[in-house]
Amino acid sequence: NLCIGEARAAEQMGAQIFEQSRVIDIQYTDRPVVKTEKGQITADKVILCGNAYMGDLVPRLDDRVLPSTSVIIATEPLSKEQVAQCMVKDVAVCDSRTALDYYRLSADKRLLFGGLSNYTGLEPANAEEVMRSKMAKVFPALRNVRIDYKWAGNMAISVRRMPQIGRIKNSNVLYVTGYSGHGVAPTHMAGRILAEAVDGDSYRFDLMNKMFHLPWPGGKLLRRPAMAVGMMWYKMLDAI
Template sequence: SDCVKNTEHSTIIIDGHSFMHATRSNYLNPQTHTDDYPASYYVATANEDTQRNYPSLTEAVEADVCVVGGGFSGVNTALELADRGYKVVLLEGRRIGWGASGRNGGQLIRGVGHGLDPFRKALGQEGIDAVTQMGYESVDIIRQRVARFNIQCDLKWGYCDLALRPRHLKDLDADYEDLKATGYAHKFERIGKDRMHEVVGSDRYIGGLVDYGAGHLHPLNLITGEAAAAAELGVQIFENSLVTEVQYGDRVRVRTAQGEVRADRLVLCGNAYVAGLNDALADKVLPAGSYVIATEPLTEAQAKQVLPQDMAVCDLNVALDYYRLSADRRLLFGGLCNYSGRDPASIEAALKPHMNKVFPYLKHLRIDYQWGGMIGIGANRFPQIGRLQPNVYYAQAYSGHGLNVTHLSGRLIAESIHQESKRLDIFEKVKHITFPGGPKFRSPILALGMLYHRLRDVI
C-alpha cells in the first residue's frame, strides 16, 4: 500500500500471462486527496484555456504505446513519443496533474536530486558525467517546452541553496567546484553571510549558492499546458480512467472499468500512486507527504524584503524548508516531509511556525491556502527509470526532485522506444532495493531512520 490508499489486489493468470487486479481502495488522507483536484493556490489560479476536461475511456482502443499516469512523467513521455510519430494513449485515474505534478513547490532545480558519488561503482566516471549533464539538460527541456508551446506558467529564473550550518558550507563549496568542473552553462555564484540579504530577508542563513539557470514556476499550469500540447500532437488522453487490470505479453492489454487499451508497449508512471498497479514497482517506492501554505498577497515592499531577487530558495536540512513568491506576490512556503502516511490535522498549524522562524516579521499574515500530497521516495534517492521487460517501461521515485527529472525520464524512455539512444541504459545500471518491513511497516521504519537524520540537524 502507499500513503494515500490502502489497496487490496490479486494476481490472475490468463493465457499464461499474469496481471494485477485492484479490488479495493480507500482514502487515508481525505484532507489532501479527493477524486477531483484538492484545493490549492494552483487550482485557484489555473489557466482556463489549458484546464480541459478529457473524456473517460469507454471503449477498446489500439495504440503503439499506452502510458499510465497523467503527471509530468506520463504526459512528457506521451509528448516525446507523439513528436516521434507514435500513436499514444494516456490513461489517468483522476485528473491531469492531480498528484505531485500539480501540487509541488514549483522549484525548478538542476540535477537528479542527490550526490552521485554513492553510484560511482555502478556507473563509473563516464556514467556519472553523463548523468550530471542530463541533470542540467532536464531543466533545459522545460525551458524549451515552455517556449515552444507558449505555456503560461509564471516561469522565472533564479534559485539559491541556503546554508544553516558549517557543514552545509562545505557542501556548497563542493557543489560550486563541481559546477565549474563540469562546464555548467549558466551563471552561478557562491555567496557568504555578508551577502545573504541580497537573496533572502532573514538572518538564519550563513551562506548560499546562487544558480541563475534554475528557477520556479506554476506547476499545475505547466502540466496542463503540456497535456494540451500533447493532445494537439495527437495523444489520446483519458481522465477518470483508473487502470484495474494489466495483462502483459508481446502486446499489452490495459483495462479500466469501462474500456481497454491494446498496445505494443506500456509505460507505467504511477510514482507515489503506483500501489495496486504493479507490485515490483510499488515495493521500491515509498510515498511521503509534503505540504505547502500560501499567504495572502504581500505588498511590493514586503516582497522585496522577503526575496529581493524573486528567487526560489531551499535550505539544506534533512527536514528542509523551501519557499518562493507567486506571480501575485504570495509567499509559498513548503516543507514537513512526512513518512508516516498521515497528514497533520492542520497543515497551517504545522507549517506556519516554520515560516515564522524564517520571517518573524510576517507572523501577522493570513494563510489563504494550505495543501499537500505525496512524493515518491526511493531507498537510495536515485531516480528509478527503466524497463520491467522489453516492452514495459517505468519512471518513478524522484525523491523530491521530480519537476525536472520527470521531463528527462520522458525523453529517455522515448529515445529508447525509438531506438535513437541508449541513455536509459545508464539509469538501469543502478539497482533499486525493496523497502524493508513490507506494506504495513515500511513507512514506520523509514520514519525512524529519518528521525535519526533530523536529530543530527538539531544537534
C-alpha cells in the same frame, strides 16, 4: 501551471488524455494490455509514470518507493515591502537539511512555502498551523500574513533518492518512479529518455535500466515505521 500547460501542449500535438480511468491490471506481453474499470487498451508500449500514486498495481515498483506527504501553503499577495523583507531575488529555494523546506514567490507575489515530510501517507490535521510556524521561523516578518491556500500531495521516495527508470519483466512496459521530492527537473529529463526509448534509441534508457533499485527494508508492515524513526533521527541532527 506547469502540469496543465504541458497537458495542453501534448493535446495540441495529438495526445489524448483520459482522466478518472484507474488501471486495475496490466498484461505484460509483446503488445501490453492495460485494463481499466471500464475497458482496456492494447498498446505497442506502455509507460508507467504514476510515481507515488501507483498503489499495489505493480508489486515490484510498490516495494521500491515509499509515499511521503508534503504540504504547501500560499500566503495572500505580498506588498513590495514584504517581498523585499523575505525574497531579495525571485528564485526557488530549498534549504540543506534532510527534512527540508522549500519556497518561492508566485506570479502574483504570494509566498509558496512547502515542507513537512510525513511518512504515514496521511496529511496531518494541523498542517496549516505547522507550516505557518515553519514559515515564520524563516521569515519572521510574515508571521501574521493571511494564508489563502493549502494543499498536500505524495512524493515517491526511493532508497537512493534517485529516479528509477526501467522495464517490467523484459516486456514493452517501461516505468519511471521515485523522484524523491525533486521531480520538476528530473521528470523532464526522464521523459526525454523514455521518449527516446519508445522511438527506438534506447542507449540512455538501457544505462538507467542497468541500475539495481533497492527495495525498502521491512516490507509493507515495517517500512513506514522504520522510515519514520530514521527521519526523527535526522530531524534531530538538523536541529542541532
